[in-house]
Amino acid sequence: ETKQENIIDDVYERCLAEVGKPLHEVVNHVKDIYRPFTAQQISDKITELLTPPDLNAEVRILYQSIEGLHAACPMNTGDWYFTGDYPTPGGMRVVDRAFINYMEGRNVRAY
Numbered sequence: 618e619t620k621q622e623n624i625i626d627d628v629y630e631r632c633l634a635e636v637g638k639p640l641h642e643v644v645n646h647v648k649d650i651y652r653p654f655t656a657q658q659i660s661d662k663i664t665e666l667l668t669p670p671d672l673n674a675e676v677r678i679l680y681q682s683i684e685g686l687h688a689a690c691p692m693n694t695g696d697w698y699f700t701g702d703y704p705t706p707g708g709m710r711v712v713d714r715a716f717i718n719y720m721e722g723r724n725v726r727a728y
Contacts, residue, residue: 624650629720632713645709647716648701656682 631646651659660680668676681689686696697703703712707728715727 619653621653624653625720628716632717635710635713636717640706640710643706643709643713645701645703645712647712651701656680 628646628649631644631649635643635646654662660678664676664678667678680699683696683700686699694704697708701712703709711727718725718727
């Protein structure tokens with residue numbers, strides 16, 4: 618849709634390169650897929666995907682901004698679900714493996 622499919626292929630190749638690396642060297646490359654988009658663009662696309670075509674109403678799906686999340690929960694650094702900043706190397710390995718499985722059409726757990 619945005620003519621950036623090459624990013625997906627590049628991320629897939631980089632995720633494959635992470636397989637077998639020592640855990641402390643693993644990098645989360647999946648974040649690069651979202652880097653070209655703003656949080657608002659992602660929210661708008663999610664709204665588009667989840668709105669039934671025959672619905673005769675305006676639908677908006679709103680998310681707390683990451684900055685707002687940090688302000689609301691200043692003592693909690695667990696924002697990985699929203700930012701992709703996984704707190705452990707194991708989490709980064711799982712996200713890379715999940716993306717590899719998706720790209721290869723495998724419906725299996727990444728861990």
